[in-house]
Amino acid sequence: MNIDNRKAVRYNRWGYIFLIPFVVTYLIFNLIPLFTTFYNSLFENYMSGLTQIGPRFVGLANYVTLLSGGELLTYAANTVIIWIMGFIPQILISLLLGAWFSDPSLRLKGTRFFKTVIYLPNLIMASAFSMLFFTLFSDGGPVNGLLMDLQILSGPYKFLSHVWSTRSLIAGMNLLMWFGNTTILLMAGMLGIDPALFEAAQVDGAKPRQIFFHVTLPLLRPILVYTLITSLIGGVQMFDVPQVLTNGSGNPVRSSMTLIMYLNKHLYNKNYGLGGALSVILFFCTAILSMMVFKLSESKE
Amino acid sequence: MKRRLISILVTSVMATSLISACGSAGSTTIGDEATPRSATIADDGKVLNIYCWNEEFKSRITDHYADYEEVDATHGKIGDVSVVWNITPSDDNAYQNNLDATLQKQSEAAADDKVDIFLVEADYALKYVDTDYTVPVADLGITAGDVADQYQYTKDVVTDSNGNLKGLSWQGTPGVLFYNREAAREVLGTDDPDEVQQYVKDWDTFNQTAEKMVDAGYHMTSSVMDSYRVYSNNVTSKWVENGKINIDDNIMRWVEDSKKLYDMGATGTHALWSADWSTGFYPEGKVFCYFGPAWLINFCMAADTEGSIGYQGGWGAATGPQGFFWGGTWICAANGTDNGSLIKDIMLTMTTDESVLKDIVVKDDDFANNKNVMNEMASSSDYSSKILGGQNPLGMYCAGVESIDLSNLSSYDSGCNLDFQTAITNYFEGNATLDEALDLFYQACVERYPELSY
Numbered sequence: 001m002n003i004d005n006r007k008a009v010r011y012n013r014w015g016y017i018f019l020i021p022f023v024v025t026y027l028i029f030n031l032i033p034l035f036t037t038f039y040n041s042l043f044e045n046y047m048s049g050l051t052q053i054g055p056r057f058v059g060l061a062n063y064v065t066l067l068s069g070g071e072l073l074t075y076a077a078n079t080v081i082i083w084i085m086g087f088i089p090q091i092l093i094s095l096l097l098g099a100w101f102s103d104p105s106l107r108l109k110g111t112r113f114f115k116t117v118i119y120l121p122n123l124i125m126a127s128a129f130s131m132l133f134f135t136l137f138s139d140g141g142p143v144n145g146l147l148m149d150l151q152i153l154s155g156p157y158k159f160l161s162h163v164w165s166t167r168s169l170i171a172g173m174n175l176l177m178w179f180g181n182t183t184i185l186l187m188a189g190m191l192g193i194d195p196a197l198f199e200a201a202q203v204d205g206a207k208p209r210q211i212f213f214h215v216t217l218p219l220l221r222p223i224l225v226y227t228l229i230t231s232l233i234g235g236v237q238m239f240d241v242p243q244v245l246t247n248g249s250g251n252p253v254r255s256s257m258t259l260i261m262y263l264n265k266h267l268y269n270k271n272y273g274l275g276g277a278l279s280v281i282l283f284f285c286t287a288i289l290s291m292m293v294f295k296l297s298e299s300k301e
Numbered sequence: 302m303k304r305r306l307i308s309i310l311v312t313s314v315m316a317t318s319l320i321s322a323c324g325s326a327g328s329t330t331i332g333d334e335a336t337p338r339s340a341t342i343a344d345d346g347k348v349l350n351i352y353c354w355n356e357e358f359k360s361r362i363t364d365h366y367a368d369y370e371e372v373d374a375t376h377g378k379i380g381d382v383s384v385v386w387n388i389t390p391s392d393d394n395a396y397q398n399n400l401d402a403t404l405q406k407q408s409e410a411a412a413d414d415k416v417d418i419f420l421v422e423a424d425y426a427l428k429y430v431d432t433d434y435t436v437p438v439a440d441l442g443i444t445a446g447d448v449a450d451q452y453q454y455t456k457d458v459v460t461d462s463n464g465n466l467k468g469l470s471w472q473g474t475p476g477v478l479f480y481n482r483e484a485a486r487e488v489l490g491t492d493d494p495d496e497v498q499q500y501v502k503d504w505d506t507f508n509q510t511a512e513k514m515v516d517a518g519y520h521m522t523s524s525v526m527d528s529y530r531v532y533s534n535n536v537t538s539k540w541v542e543n544g545k546i547n548i549d550d551n552i553m554r555w556v557e558d559s560k561k562l563y564d565m566g567a568t569g570t571h572a573l574w575s576a577d578w579s580t581g582f583y584p585e586g587k588v589f590c591y592f593g594p595a596w597l598i599n600f601c602m603a604a605d606t607e608g609s610i611g612y613q614g615g616w617g618a619a620t621g622p623q624g625f626f627w628g629g630t631w632i633c634a635a636n637g638t639d640n641g642s643l644i645k646d647i648m649l650t651m652t653t654d655e656s657v658l659k660d661i662v663v664k665d666d667d668f669a670n671n672k673n674v675m676n677e678m679a680s681s682s683d684y685s686s687k688i689l690g691g692q693n694p695l696g697m698y699c700a701g702v703e704s705i706d707l708s709n710l711s712s713y714d715s716g717c718n719l720d721f722q723t724a725i726t727n728y729f730e731g732n733a734t735l736d737e738a739l740d741l742f743y744q745a746c747v748e749r750y751p752e753l754s755y
Contacts, residue, residue: 046751047401048750048751048752049428049432049712050401050404050405050428050429050432050434051432053751053752071744135576138575138576138577139569139571139577140576140577140580141576158730161570161730161732162732163732247393247572248393249723251723251726251727251732252727252730252732252733253727253732253733253737253741254741265745265748265749266748268394268748268749269749269750269751271751274751
């Protein structure tokens with residue numbers, strides 16, 4: 001008993017040794033910055049032109065400034081709306097494609113080719129992708145030109161001057177960039193399900209639809225939760241696509257201004273106080289959202 | 302359960318690390334900028350580092366500074382000193398961000414890495430001129446007599462609060478109205494500059510002419526932003542008065558006039574420099590006029606591209622409703638430079654040598670910063686601009702440059718102008734009421750300059 005225990009400890013030691021690089025980098029690059037962010041958020045500290053203002057301890061004044069304005073809620077709502085507009089079609093399309101790709105009875109040809117193709121948009125830099133869309137959908141751009149040539153429109157439609165067309169463009173870009181990634185994840189999840197279960201269901205007379213909803217989906221839940229959380233965190237951090245598309249303005253009327261774009265506004269003058277406070281608030285939001293998702297997925301077990 | 306909670310917490314800590322990493326960079330505090338330092342200028346440097354935001358100054362040096370030899374796109378040579386061009390575009394403030402960061406490290410940087418020359422624009426010149434990062438030109442050995450023939454406003458822009466002149470420019474940038482001659486003939490029945498001027502002589506007439514243009518299928522201007530400078534240069538108060546943001550009446554007049562023009566379809570809301578804004582450089586764009594100084598027409602309006610109006614010499618110049626100036630590039634010497642006498646020579650050659658300045662006018666259609674040269678060339682028939690269909694616009698510039706008034710310049714101008722245009726676009730496009738749009742402006746301005754209130 002005693003000897004076994006000691007062996008286990010000695011064996012465990014290797015585990016800890018292998019963990020050291022991660023823990024050290026995590027401490028230096030993640031945990032310490034997290035605490036200094038909180039520390040910084042308690043100071044007035046920014047540049048006015050080339051003059052440094054502060055740092056001066058102001059307590060929670062930065063939080064009061066942020067939370068009393070009400071703008072923060074608007075930007076949070078913008079972020080969530082645009083994220084949902086992209087995520088719902090994304091998960092539906094990915095489920096469908098994943099189901100097709102992973103179903104051997106369909107005998108699809110060239111799946112490997114299509115798997116590569118749908119992943120390709122993700123390889124383009126988000127800002128380049130956004131710039132491309134900006135050009136495509138500008139007033140004199142090819143999309144307007146095409147719509148006018150087809151006599152669908154009489155004059156150019158100002159895509160970036162209307163709230164919902166701007167949001168849709170951002171959501172659409174996120175969708176295009178990420179649906180391939182999600183499809184591959186979900187497909188991996190589907191291929192991991194024991195084929196015996198599908199056969200058993202078929203033998204019992206289940207239709208393909210029933211198999212999908214009653215066998216595939218429940219067994220896919222861990223992967224779905226993972227997709228949801230990573231996409232949620234990605235959504236909260238949404239920045240480059242709307243930033244480039246709206247030239248940092250979040251126009252029209254800041255309806256496409258996301259939380260991180262707002263954070264970026266404070267970095268113009270190196271406003272570490274307000275920026276830090278905003279980051280801390282974002283941290284708690286992300287933590288709460290993640291916990292909620294975990295709770296939801298747990299309760300059904 | 303407890304363990305799971307901890308794991309969730311740790312995961313979310315990791316997930317937000319990206320966000321927090323941005324915010325926490327502040328822990329390294331930059332040295333106190335307020336402490337005054339005396340100017341240090343040395344003379345034996347082997348590398349001349351020049352910071353600027355586009356190719357304009359480089360092409361001026363290449364063409365007009367005799368000792369300069371080009372090595373490659375970002376390197377050159379003057380004698381045995383190698384010249385390094387550090388070009389950062391000014392989009393999204395990138396130029397200033399880069400310059401600020403470099404200047405703040407100037408005292409610790411190795412001699413060959415120190416900034417020697419940097420360029421500034423009028424909108425933010427005071428931000429640099431009013432600090433010890435710039436050296437008075439007197440310390441370089443340039444006397445008031447050397448620059449006596451330069452236009453006073455070009456000196457006012459770069460004079461600090463103690464009266465020291467801290468930069469020089471080779472160009473003056475009085476603006477005029479450039480009109481599309483073909484459109485003028487078609488709609489107004491004439492393309493003679495004096496007669497066209499009668500149709501744009503003040504804002505009321507300008508707006509009436511706009512109606513005619515709309516009826517004939519033309520846009521009066523490409524964007525509401527085109528006329529912005531003309532109004533904003535004729536203000537009677539500053540953007541910031543006693544720490545409070547202040548919107549001048551003339552700016553509000555721009556809003557009112559522009560809204561009318563936009564609603565009748567006489568103009569758009571494109572950002573300056575965007576592809577949509579530039580369509581009017583070509584005949585198919587159907588734009589009647591642009592406002593701008595000499596550099597706009599020679600440097601920005603696609604005059605070298607076949608098929609453009611400029612290429613065909615299809616523009617004309619008229620004084621327009623009000624005088625204004627736009628842009629302009631000033632050469633500043635950075636504190637701590639080790640190329641003092643070379644900088645002095647570059648400044649004197651490029652901004653005071655009359656033959657060089659004449660050459661700049663002839664070759665580049667620029668407006669040079671020298672009263673004698675410009676008055677002489679304005680009255681001579683030797684000079685005419687090809688882009689302007691053979692017109693000599695210099696007299697117009699000479700008259701305009703005298704009316705430039707810089708008493709309402711502030712160091713907040715670049716940010717305020719940008720934020721105001723962005724916010725008010727929402728009003729033009731009908732997405733916000735005037736008050737909502739103004740609120741957006743105040744909000745954006747306070748984000749940019751937290752020390753201000755409204």
